[in-house]
Amino acid sequence: MSQVELKDITKRFPTVTALQDVSFSFAHGEFFVLLGPTGAGKTTTLRIVAGLEKQDSGTICMDGQSIDRRTPAERDVAFVFQQYSLYPTMTVYDNLAFPLRSPLRRTPEPQIKIRVEEAAEKLRIAHLLKRRTAQLSGGEMQRVAIGRAIVREPRLFLMDEPLSNLDAKLREALRVELKHLQKTQGSTTLFVTHDQIEALTMADRIAVLNEGEVVQQGTPDDIYDRPATTFVAQLVGTPKINLLAASRRDGTVHVRGSGLRVPASRYALPETFLMGVRPEDIRPDPQGPFGAEVTLIEPLGVETILHLKADELPLLSLVPGMAPQRVGDRIRFAIVQEKLHFFGLDNRRIAEERT
Amino acid sequence: MQMATIELQKVEKRFGDSHAVKPLDLTIRDGEFVVLLGPSGCGKTTTLRMISGLEAVTGGKILLNGKDVTWNHPSERDMAFVFQFYALYSHLSVRQNIAFPLQAQGMKRDAVDRRVKEVVDILRIQHLLRVRPGKLSGGDQQRVALARALVRQPSAFLMDEPLGALDAELRESMRAEIKNLHIAQHATTVYVTHDQVEAMALGDRIVVMSAAEVQQVGTPIDVYYNPANLFVARFIGSPGMNLIKGRYEAGAVRLPGDNRYPVPAPWSSPLANALAGQPEVVLGFRPEAATVTPQGALSGEVYATDMHGGYTVLHVNVNENEIVHIRSDRQTSFGMGARVRFDIDAEMVRFFNPQTEAALRREAAR
Numbered sequence: 001m002s003q004v005e006l007k008d009i010t011k012r013f014p015t016v017t018a019l020q021d022v023s024f025s026f027a028h029g030e031f032f033v034l035l036g037p038t039g040a041g042k043t044t045t046l047r048i049v050a051g052l053e054k055q056d057s058g059t060i061c062m063d064g065q066s067i068d069r070r071t072p073a074e075r076d077v078a079f080v081f082q083q084y085s086l087y088p089t090m091t092v093y094d095n096l097a098f099p100l101r102s103p104l105r106r107t108p109e110p111q112i113k114i115r116v117e118e119a120a121e122k123l124r125i126a127h128l129l130k131r132r133t134a135q136l137s138g139g140e141m142q143r144v145a146i147g148r149a150i151v152r153e154p155r156l157f158l159m160d161e162p163l164s165n166l167d168a169k170l171r172e173a174l175r176v177e178l179k180h181l182q183k184t185q186g187s188t189t190l191f192v193t194h195d196q197i198e199a200l201t202m203a204d205r206i207a208v209l210n211e212g213e214v215v216q217q218g219t220p221d222d223i224y225d226r227p228a229t230t231f232v233a234q235l236v237g238t239p240k241i242n243l244l245a246a247s248r249r250d251g252t253v254h255v256r257g258s259g260l261r262v263p264a265s266r267y268a269l270p271e272t273f274l275m276g277v278r279p280e281d282i283r284p285d286p287q288g289p290f291g292a293e294v295t296l297i298e299p300l301g302v303e304t305i306l307h308l309k310a311d312e313l314p315l316l317s318l319v320p321g322m323a324p325q326r327v328g329d330r331i332r333f334a335i336v337q338e339k340l341h342f343f344g345l346d347n348r349r350i351a352e353e354r355t
Numbered sequence: 356m357q358m359a360t361i362e363l364q365k366v367e368k369r370f371g372d373s374h375a376v377k378p379l380d381l382t383i384r385d386g387e388f389v390v391l392l393g394p395s396g397c398g399k400t401t402t403l404r405m406i407s408g409l410e411a412v413t414g415g416k417i418l419l420n421g422k423d424v425t426w427n428h429p430s431e432r433d434m435a436f437v438f439q440f441y442a443l444y445s446h447l448s449v450r451q452n453i454a455f456p457l458q459a460q461g462m463k464r465d466a467v468d469r470r471v472k473e474v475v476d477i478l479r480i481q482h483l484l485r486v487r488p489g490k491l492s493g494g495d496q497q498r499v500a501l502a503r504a505l506v507r508q509p510s511a512f513l514m515d516e517p518l519g520a521l522d523a524e525l526r527e528s529m530r531a532e533i534k535n536l537h538i539a540q541h542a543t544t545v546y547v548t549h550d551q552v553e554a555m556a557l558g559d560r561i562v563v564m565s566a567a568e569v570q571q572v573g574t575p576i577d578v579y580y581n582p583a584n585l586f587v588a589r590f591i592g593s594p595g596m597n598l599i600k601g602r603y604e605a606g607a608v609r610l611p612g613d614n615r616y617p618v619p620a621p622w623s624s625p626l627a628n629a630l631a632g633q634p635e636v637v638l639g640f641r642p643e644a645a646t647v648t649p650q651g652a653l654s655g656e657v658y659a660t661d662m663h664g665g666y667t668v669l670h671v672n673v674n675e676n677e678i679v680h681i682r683s684d685r686q687t688s689f690g691m692g693a694r695v696r697f698d699i700d701a702e703m704v705r706f707f708n709p710q711t712e713a714a715l716r717r718e719a720a721r
Contacts, residue, residue, distance in 0.1 A: 124676070167394065168550070172594050176670050176678070180659045183691055195523070201661035201668070220662045237664045239527060280665040296534055298556035301579035301592050302643050302682065305556070307531060318665070320643070322576055327538065 002063045002155045002188055003028050004049070009058035011044055011212075018044045019212045021058070026205065029186040031179070035199040035223075035235070036209035042192040045209070046158050049190060051075050062155065073104060075156075078149035082161040084141040088134040092125060092144050095133055099152045112151075119147040122181055139170040146178070150185070157182075157189040163198065175201060196236040200224060208232050225339075230274060230347040239279050239305055239316045241341070246275040258313035260290055262335060266352050267342050273350065276341030279305065279318035284325065288334035294325045308333070358420060359434075359510035359543040360385045361406060366415035368401050374567045375401045378415060381562060381572065383511075386541040388534075392554040393564035394590070399547045400515055402564070406545060407513050408432050419510070435504035439516040441496040443488040443503075450484040453502045474502045477536065494525045501536070511543040518553065530556055551591050555579065563587050579641075581705075585712040588639050588705070594668070596641055597679040600709060602634040603627075610638065612674030614653045619701040621717045629708060629715045636715075637707040642668065642682040644703030647689075651696030655679065657689045671695060 005025035011018045019041045026032035034042045047053040049060060051072035059066050067075050078099075086095050096116045100107040107115075120126040123143045128136065133144060142162060149157055163171045163178075179202045182189055193199055199206050200220040208215045208223065208231075216228035227233035233241045245256040248269045253262045255275060262275075284306070292315065296307035304323040308315040308331070317333065325331060342350040361383040368375040376398040383389045391399040404410035406417060408429035417425045424432050443452050450471060457467045475481050478498045488496055497517055504512060517533070518526045534557055537544055548554055554561045555575045563570045563578060563586070571583035582588035588596035601608040601616070603626050608616045616638060618626060630636060647669065655671035658678050662685070669681040669689060681697055689695060706715040 168593065169589070169595065176659050176661070179661070180670075180691075183659070197663065200664055224662070224664050238523075240524065278665065296531055296538070298531065298534065299575045299579075300552055300555050301575065302641065322579075 004156060004188065004190070005061045006045070006049070007059050007061070009045070009048060009055045009060070011041075011048060011053070011055050017212055019048075019055070022209070022212070022214055023058075024207045024214060024217055026188065026190065028188055031182050031189045031191065031202060031204045033199045033203035033206045034190065034192045034209055035194070035196060035206050037194055037235075039211075040194075040209040041212040042194075042209055043160055046079075046160055046190065046192050049075075049156075050077050050079055050158055076154050077156040077158050078152050078154040080145055080149050080157065080159045080162045082164055084133075084138075084145040086133040086141060086144055086148075089132060091129065092120075092131050092133060092136070093129040095144055096120065096129075096147050096151055099148060115151045115153075116147075119150045122150070122185075123147045123177075138166050139174060142166060142174065146181075150181075150187075155188070157187055157191075159189060159191045161193055161195075162191075164193070164195065171198075178202065197238075200236060208235065226349065227276075227341065228349050230276070230343050233276050233341060233343070237278055239318060242277045242279065242282070242315050243343075244275045244277070244313065245272070247272045255313065258290075258311040260310060260313070260335070262337055262340065267350055268353055269342060269350060270344060272345060274343040274345070274347075276343060277315075277335055278339065278341075279316040281336035281339045282308070282315055282317035283334050283336065284317065284319060284323075284331050285334040286332055288332040290333050290335070292331060292333060294327055294329045294331060297323060297325060297327060299323070358385050360418075360420055361511060361543065361545070362416075362418040362421075363402075363406070364416040364418065366402070366405055366412050366417060368398070368405060368410065369413040374398075376405070377568045379569055381569070383543060383545060385543055388537050388544045388546065388557060388559045390554040390558035390561045391545065391547045391564060392549070392551060392558075392561050392590075393570075394549055397564040398567040399549075399562075399564050403513055403515055403545060403547045407434055407436050409436070433509050434511045434513050435507050435509040437497075437500055437504050437512065437514040437517045439519040441488070441500040443496060443499055445487065445489050448485050448487060449480065449491075449499050452488060452499055453506050456503060456507045470506050470508075474505045477505065477539065478502050478532075492525075493521050494529055497521065497529060498532075501533070505536075505540070509542070511545065514544065514546045516548055517546075518550075519548070526553075533557065552593065555591070563590065565590070580703075581714065582639075583714055585637065585707050588707070588714075592641060594642060594680045596639045596705070597645070598637050598639045598707070599673060599677060599679065600635065600637050603630055603636045604634060608636060608638050610653065610673065611677050612655060614655075614673060616652055616699070619704060622704070622706060622715075625715045625717055626706060633710070635709045637709050639705040639707060640699045640703055642680040644700045645679070645681040645697045646700070647681060647683060647687060647695050647697045649696055651698040653698070654694060654696045657691055657693045657695060659691065660689060669695070671697070 007023050009019055009022040036042050048055050059068055097112045100112045125143050163174055203220055205219055206223050207217045210231055216232050224236050246253050248264050251264055253264045292308035292310040295309050298305040299322055304319050306317040363379055363381045365378040367378045393399045405412050453471050454467050480498050518529050561578050562572050565586050571578055571587045578591050599610050601610040655673040658670040658672040661668045667683050667685055671679050
C-alpha cells in the first residue's frame with residue numbers, strides 16, 4: 001500500500017476545464033473521500049489517478065515517485081465502479097479469481113484458492129462462491145466486485161460511488177462493512193461520492209470538490225464543524241444549515257428580518273455578512289430568548305424537523321425524538337452560541353479570533 | 356375543495372396464482388394524507404393505480420364517499436394523479452400545461468385564468484408561466500405537475516413517488532412544500548414511496564406494505580415506536596431497529612456473546628404467555644434507545660464508528676458479526692475493537708416472536 005500525492009492537476013476538455021490545479025495527498029492506510037455534486041470533477045480525478053485519463057498538467061506521485069508515465073496496469077490500482085461489471089456467466093469464484101489468473105500475474109491455483117476464500121470470508125459471500133453472478137442481488141454483486149478488487153492486493157483502491165445503486169438499507173449496511181474492512185486491512189482508498197453522509201461516516205479525510213476546484217480538505221469534523229465556505233456548509237448536514245443575512249451593530253449581530261440578536265465578540269465581523277446555524281443548534285426552550293411560530297412539523301422517528309418562523313425569518317430546527325409541538329404553536333427557542341458560523345459576503349468563513 | 360373518503364374493501368390484484376396485492380381493507384378519511392410505503396415490488400403502486408382506476412381490481416370494492424366506483428373510468432373518479440416523471444407537454448408553455456385540464460373540460464377563459472393564477476400563487480411559479488417545461492429544473496417541473504393536478508380541484512390526489520427523480524437536497528425542500536400544500540388545501544391524498552423518511556415526514560398515517568400484503572397501518576409514531584412485526588421494525592428508521600435473537604429464561608433474555616438482559620417488569624408475563632413453551636425471542640431496540648455506560652447490562656466490541664454530522668453512530672459487534680447500532684453524541688469516541696458496555700432504555704425495548712415475526716404487546720400500565 002502506498003502514499004499518494006496529486007500536485008496541481010489540471011484537465012481541460014474541449015468546452016470546459018474539468019479540473020483546475022487540484023492538489024491533495026493521502027497517506028498509507030488512509031480512507032480519503034472526494035465529495036462534490038455532479039460535474040464537480042470527482043470521477044475525472046479518479047480516472048486520472050487510475051491512468052484511464054491523462055492530465056494536461058500537474059503530476060501524480062505514489063510513494064514519492066511520479067506515476068504519470070505508467071500505464072493503468074503498471075500503477076497497480078483496483079477500480080470499483082457504481083456498475084458492478086462482473087462476468088455474468090462465470091461463478092462468483094471465477095469472478096474473484098479472474099484478476100489473479102491474468103497473464104500478468106499467473107498466480108498458481110492453490111494460492112488463488114486461498115486468496116479467494118479469504119476475500120469471500122471477509123465480505124460474507126463464502127456461501128455464494130459456486131453461484132453465477134447473474135443470480136445475485138445488487139448488494140451481493142457489489143460485494144463480489146469489491147472482493148475482486150481485494151484479492152489483487154493492489155497498492156491503491158479507487159472507488160467510484162460503489163454504493164449508490166443499492167437501496168437505502170443495503171447502502172447503510174455495506175457502508176459500515178466497507179469501513180470496517182478498510183480499517184482492518186489498512187488499505188489505502190480513494191473513494192468518490194456525492195453523498196455527504198457517505199463522506200462523513202466513512203472518511204478519515206475529505207476533499208470537497210466544486211466546479212473542478214478543491215474547496216476544502218479536512219477530517220469529517222473539520223468539514224462539518226468548520227466549513228470553509230457557504231458551499232461546504234450547505235453541502236454537509238441534513239436538514240441544511242440555516243444561512244441568515246446579518247449585520248453588526250454595537251458588538252451585536254442583528255439577523256435581518258427578525259429580532260434575533262447574538263453577541264459578536266469572538267469574531268472580527270465586517271458590517272454585513274452571513275450567519276450559519278445548524279438546525280440541531282436551534283433548540284426549543286421555554287426560557288429561550290427568542291420567539292417563533294411553528295409552521296410545519298416533519299417527524300422522522302429518531303428526530304423531528306420543526307419549521308419555524310421568527311418574525312419574517314424561516315428557520316429549521318432539528319430536535320430529538322417526537323416533538324410535542326403542533327403547527328401554529330408559538331414557541332421560545334435558544335441558539336447554541338458556540339456553534340455559530342460566520343461567512344463574509346464572498347462566502348468565505350470568518351475565523352474565530354483567538355483569545 | 357371537495358370531500359373525499361376513499362374506502363378499499365378486500366381490494367386485490369391477482370395474476371394467475373400469484374398476488375400483486377392481497378385482499379386489502381383500508382379507509383382513507385376526508386382530508387387525510389396516507390402514505391403507502393414499502394420496497395419495490397411490494398404492491399404499493401398497484402394499489403394506488405387501482406384506486407385511480409388505471410388498473411382494474413381482480414376482487415373487492417373501491418368506494419368514494421360511500422359510492423361504489425370500482426368499475427368507473429379514471430376520469431369519472433375525480434382524482435388527480437401526480438407521477439414521478441412529470442408528464443408535462445414539452446411543446447406547451449407552463450401556463451398552457453397548467454390550463455390544459457380545465458380547457459379540456461371546456462371551462463370559460465376568465466375562469467381558467469382565475470384558477471391558474473390561484474395555483475401558481477400557491478406554488479410560487481408565477482415567474483415561470485411563459486417558459487417551456489424543458490427549460491425548467493426538476494423541482495420546478497414537479498411544481499408545474501403539482502399545479503396541473505391542483506388546478507382541477509379534484510376530490511383527491513394520488514401521488515406516485517413524485518420526489519423520486521429529484522436529488523437529495525431538492526427532495527427535502529419539495530417534501531416540505533408538499534406538506535405545506537396539504538396543510539393549506541387539506542385534500543385527501545394517497546402518496547406512494549419507498550423512502551421511509553419521506554413517509555414519516557409526510558404521512559398522517561402510513562400503510563407499510565411488503566410482499567403484496569399490508570404489514571401495519573399507523574401514525575408515524577405507531578410504526579416507529581411500536582412496529583407490528585420484524586419487517587416494519589427493520590424497514591422504518593435509519594438504521595432500522597436493532598434486532599437480536601435470544602432465549603427467554605427466568606426473567607431474562609440470554610443473548611449471543613454471553614449477554615443477559617433482565618426483562619423489565621411489564622414484559623415478564625407477555626413473554627411467558629406469548630412464547631408458550633418455546634423460549635426463542637427477538638429483542639428489539641432503536642439505536643437511540645441504547646446508552647454506552649460502564650454499568651451496562653450488555654457488551655460487545657466496537658466494529659466501526661461513524662460521524663453523522665450532529666451525532667455519532669457506534670456499531671458494536673455483540674457476537675460473530677451480530678452488529679448493533681447505537682446512536683450517541685459526538686463527544687463519545689471509541690477505537691475499533693474496544694469493549695463497550697451498554698444499556699437499553701426500559702421504555703424503548705421491544706420483543707418479537709421469531710416464528711410469527713409479530714411484536715409482543717406489553718401489559719398496559721395500571
